[in-house]
Amino acid sequence: MKLAILSRNTKLYSTRRLVEAARSRGHTVRILDPLRCYMRITSSGFGMHYKGKALTGIDVVIPRIGASITRYGTAVLRQFEMMGARTPNPSDAILRARDKLRAHQLLAAKGIDMPVTVFGDNPDDTDDLLSMLGPPPHVVKLSEGTQGRGVILTEKLSASKGTVEALRGLYANFLVQEFIAEAQGADLRCLVVGDQVVATMRRQAQEGDFRSNLHAGGVAERVQCSKAEQQVAIRSAKALGLGIAGVDLIRSKRGPLVLEVNSTPGLEGIEGVSGDDIAGRMIEYVTSLKR
Known part of the structure; x- marks a missing residue:
């Protein structure tokens, strides 16, 4: 082929x-x-x-x-x-996956849970927008940021308002989310290939940071995700139409929450911690696709 x-x-x-x-x-x-x-x-x-x-x-x-x-x-x-x-x-x-706002709307429409998310355009609506989210800490994300870049944690309401106003001044597209404290700076990267989660790693943010991305200094270890977490990851990839995806989840008091669905997941970190031939699984999947 x-x-x-x-x-x-x-x-x-x-x-x-x-x-x-x-x-x-x-x-x-x-x-x-x-x-x-x-x-x-x-x-x-x-x-x-x-x-x-x-x-x-x-x-x-x-x-x-x-x-x-x-x-x-x-x-x-x-x-x-x-x-x-x-x-x-x-x-x-x-x-669909690259636009965080669009992706969140599509995932929510499928009943897939995620941190509460708000989005608005007019500066006059900032106070009410943040009230819809709830008290800080808040997480402010650029709509098209990657690898942990463009993600800001604000611990006071004044900081949230200031960050929102600054990003609007730069004509940046962003959204604001609730901060899930119980995750303790950790998330799960589930590598979805077709109808399966073929590998999972737990990423932990370095001390003093909340971003667990390996590019932001996080460290990873192999873990086994639960059946519920696997189902959420697979449903998330399908909701966006992706056959291969890296789905980032966090463990919360209300169950697994989707942070992001990556359409071009890197292999170095997850192959390194899992020891599995994930590239091979991907090739076997793509060569089995029907027209």
């Missing part, structure tokens, strides 16, 4: 592992920089070129599209879809 991986960096751990896993299973695989892909769109058909040559005959496309190129990267992926290629994460599903 002929596979393509959309990735801007051939040296990234996740990209390398997917290539290794695909080739070890007898597949042909090529890494394509999505920004070097360019398209011809007509009513009679779709075409794609890469560095001066036509791209044809690709069976499956695995998107590893960074947040900074979401718009163009998903357009390239959509073109491949129009040309008949299969993908575990369609372009529209990635767009």
